[in-house]
Amino acid sequence: MVIIGVFGCIKMTRIAESGLNPTCKRTAILAVLVISILEIYYVSKLERGPAVQPYRSGPQHSIGDYTFEMTMESDTELSTPVLQQSGEASSLSNPREGIGNGTVKPSHSQLNESQIEAEISRRLAAATDKKIILIWSLAFGNKDAHSENPKICGNCEITYDRSLISDERTGAAVFHFDSIRGNDMPTPRNLNQLHIFWDMESSATLKVARRLSLSFEDSYKFNATMTHRLDSAFLASYQSASLADSQMGKNVSIYEDVLSRKSKFAIAMISNCGYTNGARVRLAKIKELIRLGLKMDGFGNCFNKKISWKQVPETVAKYKFYFSFENSYHCKDYVTEKFFNNALRNHAVPVVWGATKKDYEKIAPPGSFIFAEDFDTPQKLIDYLSFLDKNDTEYVNYFKWLTMKPEMLPQYKRIRGFCAICRALHGINADERFSPKFDRSNPSVPLFSDGIYPRVVPSLIKWFYGEDNPECFH
Structure with a gap:
């Protein structure tokens, strides 16, 4: 600020000594004086440090202790919400990165x-x-x-x-x-x-x-x-919320009860014969297994043998193996009621195909299923199932999960x-x-909030399609 004042004085002295007429001199000196004062004021603001405010547009909406603000992106006509907790600076600036992706109190x-x-x-x-x-x-x-x-x-x-x-x-x-x-x-x-x-x-x-x-x-x-x-x-x-609590934590005598009800070998229930490519591949694989000698009873539209949902529990319980083949191949986390409610709940060992093995392991009771892709050929899968059919000790190993605590089921406490x-x-x-x-x-997203804590899906296409396995779409 001192430097600005000195330069201002020098400029005014030179104007006074110049050959300008008196009126022009007074106007020029006044202009230099005003500019110098404005420069001093501006520099003093910089030295104190201005408060940096985010760009804002649109009204604010309160949710509990949080404040919604609308921001606009240059490449979209839609407004998306940005959260700012009352009394705290928000680090959220890009709605596409999702609400809450800034620092959240870790308490x-x-x-x-x-x-x-x-x-x-x-x-x-x-x-x-x-x-x-x-x-x-x-x-x-x-x-x-x-x-x-x-x-x-x-x-x-x-x-x-x-x-x-x-x-x-x-x-x-x-x-x-x-x-x-x-x-x-x-x-x-x-x-x-x-x-x-x-x-x-x-x-x-x-x-x-x-x-x-x-x-x-x-x-x-x-x-x-x-x-x-x-x-x-x-x-x-697709997993019933009561599956773990109703089925797990049983006495070891459950093995004898399971075996006493087994009078048949394998069952499949399929009604989607070709709506998706995975459904067509599924049916072809099962027909190949049957052609190679697998003793399987088929129900549903694909086998021209209908069964009501009320008959499912009693029917499935008679079989040792339930073929839980999905209508999609390696689609992320896609495991349906065939696995949970048809097979596990009715104590038939699920033979699974569709999701990846890791996806099954993320949700299934430990040691509860047979992964079809573990076998190099359909015949080797048939041979293994035949071995289990003749060896009760090995077969009941697939029911050890019934004696485990429910807490051992992945995702157990998730609502x-x-x-x-x-x-x-x-x-x-x-x-x-x-x-x-x-x-x-x-x-x-904080585990607990005062009222609704909004989320954002930056791109539904990128998430639902882009983050899935490429083979899912073949």
Whole structure:
């Protein structure tokens, strides 16, 4: 500032000594004086250090102790939410990188499991205010009744009543892929809500069989997902929540009970004979096994022998092996009710094909299944099953999981589906810790929050299609 003042004085002296007329001299001196004062003021502001403010546009919306702000990206016409906790500077600047990808206070993430469970219990007891989950887009036209246990999930109502989209209690709107239409979405969009993309089909079914580009879904900027993928915001597993508790922790005498009910060899239940490429390959593989001499009974449309769902438990329990072959090949985390509810629940050893072995191991009881791809030829698989059929000791080894504690089942404590959504509406995000992408040192979503903690799906296409295995789409 002193230097600026000195240079200002020099300039005014030179003007006074110049040959300009008196009026011009006075005008020039006044101009130098004003410029010098402005320069001194500006430099003083720099020396104090200006507060750096993020670019902002649009209104703010409060959710609990958090503040929503709308930002616009140059390559999109859609606004996406950015979170900023009240009283704290936010490090989130790029909506495509997902809400919460900045630094989150690690206090809750540092809790051990017992402390996390205790905090969940405390918050569930306080989760008495009713939250609404609106199913906006139907799953294959069905309006199935949904209800969740408030002691486990919190107080929520699950409804199909679209008029409730504007109700202040509505915290989530769910959109099933089958009935999403660009001209049938909530308008205007309530930024205080989770808008959730819902799907339980494989990515191959959507991309190859249904030819869905997901371009509209991608542009809509869903801020949460509910699918079979383990890295979904909310897991929509085919596994029944009661499977572990109802089946595991049994006495060793269970082996004798299992063996006493086995009078038949192998069973398969298939009705999709060729809608997907995986379905066509599946049926060809099973027919090849039968041609080579595998003793198998087939049910479903592909075998022209129908069976009602009520008959499944009693029927499957008579067989030693259940062929749980999926309609998609190596599609990430895609394991259906064939494995969980048809085979494991009814105590038939699942012979599996479809997902990768690692994917099965991430969700299956330890030592519970036979992976078909472990065998070089179909004949070697048949030979191994025949060996087990004649060796009870080796066969019952596949049921050791029944005597294990339920906690040994992968993903055991993870809450699924609408129950998990209800928890999130009450600020309980603890199921995030089961996601393969969870970073305990820097979680993108805190385990607990005051009210809804929004998510962002940066690109649904890149996530659902781009992060799947390439062979899934062949």
